[in-house]
């Protein structure tokens with residue numbers, strides 16, 4: 070059977086270390102792990118799920134695709150389901166940035182035992198980059214995919230130290246994406262989309278506002294300027 074996955078999931082599959090075991094934490098429908106193993110990109114996979122319902126869903130999907138001899142499904146919180154260095158790549162996708170931060174921060178030595186982290190936060194990207202910057206984990210790649218909405222993928226190498234701390238602008242918009250804005254149309258489109266969003270928010274704040282709403286307006290105007298600079 071040829072497995073089809075969305076372009077959002079395919080963009081993650083393309084970032085996983087080929088030929089090595091992978092773990093998908095928060096796997097839910099298990100499509101990513103099934104695809105990677107079925108295509109022979111990874112020899113085996115571990116799916117981690119927290120709640121009973123998603124755990125069962127993952128387990129049933131793996132059995133449905135006849136891949137239960139190559140994919141192990143484990144129930145537990147975040148990286149707790151993995152032994153130190155058990156896989157090469159850990160994927161955390163489709164969850165909020167703050168959840169990803171708390172999973173990676175629960176045990177930094179365990180997080181640092183994996184070669185690659187592929188992260189696709191649904192929001193709070195700034196917090197995920199802030200964690201990487203504060204721990205000195207190198208951001209090796211950032212990509213954008215449009216699959217209905219825009220999604221940003223971050224590839225971290227927690228074993229390779231990056232000592233220069235990221236600025237607030239880099240945390241917000243991505244140090245590598247900012248460099249790609251001139252040559253990658255999808256990155257420019259993503260930034261233009263963010264710029265439109267900011268302009269709409271600013272337009273909704275009364276002209277002669279004071280106090281908190283004035284400070285909010287000034288903050289959004291600063292972000293707008295940052296994006297205009299990147300898009301120049």
Ligand SMILES: C[S@@+](CC[C@H](N)C(=O)[O-])C[C@H]1O[C@@H](n2cnc3c(N)ncnc32)[C@H](O)[C@@H]1O
Nearest residue numbers: 094095096097118119120123145146147162163
């Ligand atoms: C929206 S689904 C994303 C599924 C898939 N990763 C994707 O990108 O399509 C998020 C999943 O993460 C799981 N999850 C949330 N917090 C978790 C945690 N701390 N440990 C393991 N799984 C978690 C949820 O149960 C849910 O099934």
